[in-house]
Amino acid sequence: MTAKGRKLTYSLAINEALHQSMERDDSVLLLGQGVKSPWYVGNTAQGLLKRFGKLRVIDTPVSENAMTGAAVGASIVGMRAVVVHPRVDFMLYAFDPIVNEAANWSYMNGSRTPVPVVFWGVVNRGGEQAAQHSQSLHATFSHVPGLKVVMPATPFDAKGLMTAAIRDDGPVVFIDDRWLYDVEGVVPAEPYVVPIGRGIVRREGKDVSLVASSYMVAESMKAAAILEREGVDAEVVDLRTVKPLDVALILASVGKTGRAVIVDGGWKTCGLAAEVAALIAENGLCGGKNLIRRVTLPDTPAPASRSLEKGYYLDARKIVEAVMR
Amino acid sequence: MRVSPKDLYRAMVRIRVCEESFVEPILAREILCPVHLYTGQEAVAAGVCAALSKEDYIFGNHRSHGHYLAKGGGMRELVAEVYCRETGCSRGWGGSMHLVDPSVGMMGSAPIVAGTVSLALGAALASKIRGDGRVAVSFFGDGASGEGVLCESLNFAALERLPLLFVCENNLYSTHLPIDEIRVSRKIFELGIPFGVTSRRVDGNDALAVHEAARKAVSMCRKGKGPVFLECLTYRMRGHVGPDDNIQGTHTDIRPPAEVEKWRRKDPIRRIERHILRNRVASREELAEIRAEAEAEVREAHDFARRSPFPGEGITEPT
Numbered sequence: 335m336t337a338k339g340r341k342l343t344y345s346l347a348i349n350e351a352l353h354q355s356m357e358r359d360d361s362v363l364l365l366g367q368g369v370k371s372p373w374y375v376g377n378t379a380q381g382l383l384k385r386f387g388k389l390r391v392i393d394t395p396v397s398e399n400a401m402t403g404a405a406v407g408a409s410i411v412g413m414r415a416v417v418v419h420p421r422v423d424f425m426l427y428a429f430d431p432i433v434n435e436a437a438n439w440s441y442m443n444g445s446r447t448p449v450p451v452v453f454w455g456v457v458n459r460g461g462e463q464a465a466q467h468s469q470s471l472h473a474t475f476s477h478v479p480g481l482k483v484v485m486p487a488t489p490f491d492a493k494g495l496m497t498a499a500i501r502d503d504g505p506v507v508f509i510d511d512r513w514l515y516d517v518e519g520v521v522p523a524e525p526y527v528v529p530i531g532r533g534i535v536r537r538e539g540k541d542v543s544l545v546a547s548s549y550m551v552a553e554s555m556k557a558a559a560i561l562e563r564e565g566v567d568a569e570v571v572d573l574r575t576v577k578p579l580d581v582a583l584i585l586a587s588v589g590k591t592g593r594a595v596i597v598d599g600g601w602k603t604c605g606l607a608a609e610v611a612a613l614i615a616e617n618g619l620c621g622g623k624n625l626i627r628r629v630t631l632p633d634t635p636a637p638a639s640r641s642l643e644k645g646y647y648l649d650a651r652k653i654v655e656a657v658m659r
Numbered sequence: 660m661r662v663s664p665k666d667l668y669r670a671m672v673r674i675r676v677c678e679e680s681f682v683e684p685i686l687a688r689e690i691l692c693p694v695h696l697y698t699g700q701e702a703v704a705a706g707v708c709a710a711l712s713k714e715d716y717i718f719g720n721h722r723s724h725g726h727y728l729a730k731g732g733g734m735r736e737l738v739a740e741v742y743c744r745e746t747g748c749s750r751g752w753g754g755s756m757h758l759v760d761p762s763v764g765m766m767g768s769a770p771i772v773a774g775t776v777s778l779a780l781g782a783a784l785a786s787k788i789r790g791d792g793r794v795a796v797s798f799f800g801d802g803a804s805g806e807g808v809l810c811e812s813l814n815f816a817a818l819e820r821l822p823l824l825f826v827c828e829n830n831l832y833s834t835h836l837p838i839d840e841i842r843v844s845r846k847i848f849e850l851g852i853p854f855g856v857t858s859r860r861v862d863g864n865d866a867l868a869v870h871e872a873a874r875k876a877v878s879m880c881r882k883g884k885g886p887v888f889l890e891c892l893t894y895r896m897r898g899h900v901g902p903d904d905n906i907q908g909t910h911t912d913i914r915p916p917a918e919v920e921k922w923r924r925k926d927p928i929r930r931i932e933r934h935i936l937r938n939r940v941a942s943r944e945e946l947a948e949i950r951a952e953a954e955a956e957v958r959e960a961h962d963f964a965r966r967s968p969f970p971g972e973g974i975t976e977p978t
Contacts, residue, residue, distance in 0.1 A: 363788060389787070389788045390788060392819075394815065395811075395814060395815060395818065397811035397812075397814065397815060399777065399807065399808045399811055400776075400777040400780060400808050400811030400812045400814075400815055401777075401811075401815070402777070403774075403776070403777020403778055403780060403781060403808065403812075404777050404778075404780045404781035404784050404812075404815065405781060406777070406778055406781060407718070407775075407777060407778030407779060407780055407781020407782045407783075407784070407785070407795075408781035408782065408784050408785040408788075409781070410766055410767065410778060410781070410782065411716060411766060411781070411782045411785045411786075412785065413781075413785045413788070415781070430771060430774055430808070431774075431777060431778075434769070434771050434774060435769060435771070435774055435775070435778060439767065441752055442749060442752055442753040442757040442769075443749050443752070443753055443757055443759040443767055444747070444748070444749035444750030444751070444752045444753060444759070445750070445752075446748075446749070446759050446760075446761060447759065447761055447766065447767065
């Protein structure tokens with residue numbers, strides 16, 4: 335079981351986190367649309383219903399607002415609920431329980447009731463799915479005090495951050511990406527957590543810091559390999575948690591390289607890249623012209639046509655261009 | 660468990676005396692946070708909560724002083740919270756609209772209309788998962804009948820047969836709007852029927868009737884025959900917010916004076932008082948004593964609140 339180097343896909347790493355968390359703690363439950371069906375959530379929920387029963391694994395009606403509120407309410411009275419939204423877009427119906435209730439609950443009740451709930455949203459875009467089957471919205475959630483937001487980039491982090499999110503006593507938004515589901519990586523078999531609020535340097539370099547999260551970490555790694563051939567030594571910082579940011583890690587990296595290219599799979603205006611850029615500038619780093627760049631989605635909704643998608647979504651080439659520009 | 664009319668009277672009088680005690684400090688601007696007084700609706704909170712055990716859960720709304728007190732929340736902590744003091748039940752971070760005391764099952768209240776309905780749904784779901792026999796109650800007003808989440812919650816509660824009591828306190832006004840301007844049918848309880856939820860209406864100013872209906876509903880919930888929807892027809896005797904919307908809300912109380920007067924004659928406390936005296940459950944003197952006790956308790960709570968410090972400045976979260 336603990337054989338070193340065991341590999342698992344990103345989606346099965348999430349599945350293992352759920353199995354182990356539910357086994358360890360009777361108060362953990364999973365609810366949401368499609369937990370019975372790979373059509374919705376891939377294989378992330380496989381085996382859970384059979385093992386833990388329909389009381390704790392609930393495939394729900396299409397009622398995002400009430401189902402998310404139910405997850406919050408159950409967590410207020412001592413459960414640890416994970417509510418899954420097979421597409422982040424669907425979570426907009428649940429903004430009231432997430433933002434008004436869960437995020438504020440502990441504060442407005444004088445810290446008397448913790449709300450250990452996980453809002454799990456899946457980014458599921460591309461494939462000509464257009465504007466309402468593609469949004470990420472991590473910046474929107476990060477804007478709200480009281481919410482933590484994590485975005486794993488690797489199978490190891492997918493398991494460790496899901497486990498950490500479930501064990502956390504406050505509300506955590508866990509955003510994963512279907513484009514990563516088949517990626518394989520080393521995942522220890524035993525339960526473990528990746529601490530919320532801590533990023534990691536994926537590749538050391540001295541010329542420029544590529545600061546990224548989730549799927550953009552993989553593209554940044556590809557970009558760094560291309561840049562190496564061009565004689566540019568790029569460092570890749572994986573944020574892992576986008577709220578709260580690992581400020582020390584970001585500043586240390588950019589302090590070293592003197593240049594930051596921030597790569598984000600969200601929109602530009604008021605986005606994650608803007609926040610990271612402001613943080614760097616506020617701390618007196620990268621003061622010169624052209625030393626901070628943002629590589630983000632354009633400020634437009636996602637298109638359908640494959641030809642338009644190609645221009646819309648980010649890849650290593652666009653990151654390289656931003657560095658070389 | 661059926662409580663005596665005398666206990667219901669005591670619960671209602673405590674709420675009434677507490678609510679009326681806020682009028683002066685609000686008008687004197689000693690209390691600044693928005694206060695939605697429960698005067699007139701006491702029979703609902705008292706009747707329902709008397710049917711619950713301490714372990715059962717309730718979730719309230721913006722007008723929840725009565726729910727908090729009826730469920731067993733402390734008077735001092737309530738009054739101090741309305742004054743936004745550190746000694747309040749939410750340590751001055753919540754104010755009048757965020758009352759909580761988990762130790763007696765008052766799990767919280769919030770002013771997003773219907774915002775806590777789904778939280779009560781989740782508490783009922785937790786109860787079913789754990790098999791602990793607890794019942795959850797959601798208190799909301801007629802205004803919440805316009806929110807989609809109420810229908811979502813009715814459906815899921817029915818589907819899962821959850822031990823959840825939906826209590827709609829229909830006071831005929833959604834802030835300033837009369838009920839006829841927000842929906843075609845006045846029968847809000849009928850909302851539950853298409854979802855397969857046992858639904859009925861009760862006179863919300865008759866504490867005994869509310870209590871009897873709640874007792875039956877709670878018993879059904881405990882037997883796995885929930886959820887139940889109970890519409891309690893009642894009326895608020897004060898403003899939507901504050902003592903009088905025509906003072907604070909600059910002439911926004913458009914309720915006809917004759918209508919207000921009609922409901923004043925249906926006062927739930929005078930009604931149970933008559934019942935008690937007619938049936939010799941208690942004497943006039945005993946009732947006067949109960950009232951005097953409540954007055955002393957409330958006075959002491961105001962003194963406590965006024966003596967209490969405000970929360971410290973510069974902290975980022977309550978500790």
